[in-house]
Amino acid sequence: xxxxxxxxxxxxxxxxxxxxxxxxLTNVDTDRLKEEKERQISIELGFAPLYEDDEVQISVxxxxxxxxxxxxxxxxxxxxxxxxxxxxxxEGVMPQTxxxxxxxxFLGVKNGIVAISKIDRVDEEFIELVKDDILNExxxxxxxxxxxxxxxxxxxxxxxxxxxxVIRTLKEQEMRDAKGAFRxxxxxxxxxxxxxxxxxxxxxxxxxxxxxxxxxxxxxxxxRARQIQVHxxxxxxxxxxxxxxxxxxxxxKEDLERGDVLVSSNHFIVTKTVDVAIRVVMDLDHxxxxxxxxxxxxxxxxxxxxxxxxxxxxxNEENGEILCQLxxxxxxxxxxxxxxxxxxPSPQETIGxxxxxxxxxxxxxxxxxxxxxxxxxxxxxxxxxITAALVEAKSLPLHELIKRxxxxxxxLAEHLNESEFVLYNGKEYTLGQIINSIEEDIYDxxxxxxxxxxxxxxxxxxxxxQSLQKRFPKALLDFVVENGILxxxxxxxxxxxxxxxxxxxxxxxxxxxxxxxxxDLKKDGLKxxxxxxxxxxxxIPEKLELDLxxxxxxxxxxxxxxxxxxxxxxxxxxxxxxxxxxxxxxFEVGDAKDVLxxxxxxxxxxxxxxxxxxxxxxxxxxxxxxx
Numbered sequence: 001x002x003x004x005x006x007x008x009x010x011x012x013x014x015x016x017x018x019x020x021x022x023x024x025l026t027n028v029d030t031d032r033l034k035e036e037k038e039r040q041i042s043i044e045l046g047f048a049p050l051y052e053d054d055e056v057q058i059s060v061x062x063x064x065x066x067x068x069x070x071x072x073x074x075x076x077x078x079x080x081x082x083x084x085x086x087x088x089x090x091e092g093v094m095p096q097t098x099x100x101x102x103x104x105x106f107l108g109v110k111n112g113i114v115a116i117s118k119i120d121r122v123d124e125e126f127i128e129l130v131k132d133d134i135l136n137e138x139x140x141x142x143x144x145x146x147x148x149x150x151x152x153x154x155x156x157x158x159x160x161x162x163x164x165x166v167i168r169t170l171k172e173q174e175m176r177d178a179k180g181a182f183r184x185x186x187x188x189x190x191x192x193x194x195x196x197x198x199x200x201x202x203x204x205x206x207x208x209x210x211x212x213x214x215x216x217x218x219x220x221x222x223x224r225a226r227q228i229q230v231h232x233x234x235x236x237x238x239x240x241x242x243x244x245x246x247x248x249x250x251x252x253k254e255d256l257e258r259g260d261v262l263v264s265s266n267h268f269i270v271t272k273t274v275d276v277a278i279r280v281v282m283d284l285d286h287x288x289x290x291x292x293x294x295x296x297x298x299x300x301x302x303x304x305x306x307x308x309x310x311x312x313x314x315x316n317e318e319n320g321e322i323l324c325q326l327x328x329x330x331x332x333x334x335x336x337x338x339x340x341x342x343x344x345p346s347p348q349e350t351i352g353x354x355x356x357x358x359x360x361x362x363x364x365x366x367x368x369x370x371x372x373x374x375x376x377x378x379x380x381x382x383x384x385x386i387t388a389a390l391v392e393a394k395s396l397p398l399h400e401l402i403k404r405x406x407x408x409x410x411x412l413a414e415h416l417n418e419s420e421f422v423l424y425n426g427k428e429y430t431l432g433q434i435i436n437s438i439e440e441d442i443y444d445x446x447x448x449x450x451x452x453x454x455x456x457x458x459x460x461x462x463x464x465x466q467s468l469q470k471r472f473p474k475a476l477l478d479f480v481v482e483n484g485i486l487x488x489x490x491x492x493x494x495x496x497x498x499x500x501x502x503x504x505x506x507x508x509x510x511x512x513x514x515x516x517x518x519x520d521l522k523k524d525g526l527k528x529x530x531x532x533x534x535x536x537x538x539x540i541p542e543k544l545e546l547d548l549x550x551x552x553x554x555x556x557x558x559x560x561x562x563x564x565x566x567x568x569x570x571x572x573x574x575x576x577x578x579x580x581x582x583x584x585x586x587f588e589v590g591d592a593k594d595v596l597x598x599x600x601x602x603x604x605x606x607x608x609x610x611x612x613x614x615x616x617x618x619x620x621x622x623x624x625x626x627x
Contacts, residue, residue, distance in 0.1 A: 004056050004170075004241065005241035007242070008170070009083050009491070011084070013088070013100075015095035019086070025048075029225050048231075050163070061080060063146050079220055082173070084114075085104075085112060086115045086490065088116075089126070093134055099574075103350060104143075105355065110142060111169060111170075111173060113146055115148075115162055120157070131148065178306060183204045183206060183261060183262070184263075185201050187202075187300040192329060202241070202244075203243075207238065208238050209237050213264075215263050216260050218332065219255070223262075224248065225246050225247070228244060248262075261333045268333050275325050275359075275377060278342065279354060286347070290307075294306065294343065295342070296340055297343065305311055307326060309324050309366075310366050311368065311370075323357070323378065325361050334359045335356065336358065339355050342354075382405070385405040386415055386416070387431065390431045394471070394476060401462050428594065430476055442464065442490070458479050458498030461495055462463055511546065513540050526597075531560070561605035588623070592606075
């Protein structure tokens with residue numbers, strides 16, 4: 001099964017127990033700074049490893065709750081997959097809780113758990129009142145149907161339950177796109193003595209490897225990933241969803257800042273004018289006016305700009321989506337679909353948030369025509385809609401594409417003929433990039449398998465595809481394998497799939513010992529010892545014995561008579577030739593014993609092997625040569 005990586009966030013009002021809960025779950029105190037210890041509040045983002053097994057790795061971000069540290073909170077939450085909303089039982093929902101809820105909604109966080117903390121401070125009756133209060137506040141939010149867990153971090157009540165719930169929830173959730181271009185918004189920059197500059201952040205998408213050439217955007221500076229760490233442990237790679245620290249070459253700490261973005265591709269757009277779709281908070285304290293200054297929070301970036309409307313001059317109250325533009329004072333790196341928050345600089349408050357329609361906005365006239373154009377952009381071109389549907393579903397028949405894209409059959413037919421769309425099985429459509437991605441996955445799995453098990457012909461096809469079946473339809477996976485065989489990338493022998501260039505071979509580290517084993521076996525001729533003894537004498541470990549035996553048998557280097565005995569392939573061949581030359585077309589066991597001078601314990605298995613290989617056929621008490 002392919003391993004998946006997730007980051008969860010703790011959110012909620014100041015002093016409601018987020019840091020205590022993180023410590024109870026992870027045994028890590030995320031308040032590191034002297035000021036945090038003194039004031040007992042979180043100022044910077046805190047990180048800790050929560051859980052890891054063969055399927056998932058889960059990290060925790062403890063985000064600051066105090067309103068003065070809201071920008072750190074946004075930087076943390078922007079990269080998470082699940083939020084634990086912490087509400088103290090003795091206080092209930094507070095103003096900061098509501099603001100955090102708004103921010104989570106605007107950032108598109110879909111998974112949530114509500115932790116009612118400090119339950120030892122109140123009685124059960126009061127807890128029920130707090131529950132009702134929370135349910136009322138959560139109505140209409142992402143947490144509307146979120147499960148509740150009662151906890152107390154000091155007495156450890158509910159800690160096991162909430163940890164198990166987090167793990168269970170994330171195991172059922174899709175991870176971020178590990179196949180796209182690598183992107184890591186930087187939230188911390190520091191130096192390590194003797195190592196140089198290190199940046200830290202959550203990998204939004206893609207993967208990064210040690211030694212890889214990367215760019216710092218929007219500055220456009222080239223760097224190399226010298227070393228990678230995930231939770232203070234060295235790693236060759238970091239994947240989407242992981243917290244990673246990357247040691248960079250050719251750059252100093254002074255050249256970097258929170259908000260810079262580390263990327264592996266030049267496909268990302270750097271811009272100062274962004275077309276967006278926004279929603280505003282329900283209870284605005286102050287009117288939002290045309291071209292008023294705003295502070296944009298996107299990823300870990302925080303920049304000043306102005307909001308430009310094309311169908312109004314102010315907002316007092318608005319429940320729907322507003323199409324508008326953000327004109328920024330500094331360049332940012334972004335792409336379509338990125339989520340953001342906008343805040344008023346003074347007096348400070350969250351105005352709203354939304355998503356990027358087009359990172360390369362133009363100058364437009366005020367009026368309905370511009371809104372209509374933005375609507376078209378928001379929905380996307382037919383090609384974009386088809387691509388988006390296939391990216392999500394991986395593979396769809398025509399009738400499903402009609403439903404998902406709201407395009408008619410004629411329009412679909414026009415676009416589905418383009419090279420990036422692939423029809424397979426005569427009825428299903430997918431993307432060329434998805435086929436390439438699956439092919440790369442299979443190639444990597446086979447390459448790793450051949451490295452670890454060079455004696456084996458290949459991987460059983462069902463086993464090879466098993467880990468991919470959670471993300472891709474089986475019919476699509478079968479097509480990719482067959483297509484790869486057709487194109488000479490893979491080959492198949494019976495049910496086993498391998499790379500076309502692969503030839504099974506004995507690992508170099510065991511070649512000499514195998515040679516000794518075969519020499520001994522050949523030297524003993526037809527009167528061999530138990531095969532197990534030869535492996536033992538040659539010093540070949542038991543765990544390798546089965547695979548090596550099968551390999552030698554498949555290559556006809558040895559011929560197994562039964563479970564206990566085997567002959568060297570050359571000895572067996574000579575014995576067959578000798579027996580055939582000195583017997584008639586039909587012969588009995590006694591005739592064979594006279595020719596080969598073998599006792600019954602060798603003779604019977606030898607003759608049965610001749611039958612199995614088709615050299616002879618048993619007819620009552622005799623053997624008949626078949627050629």
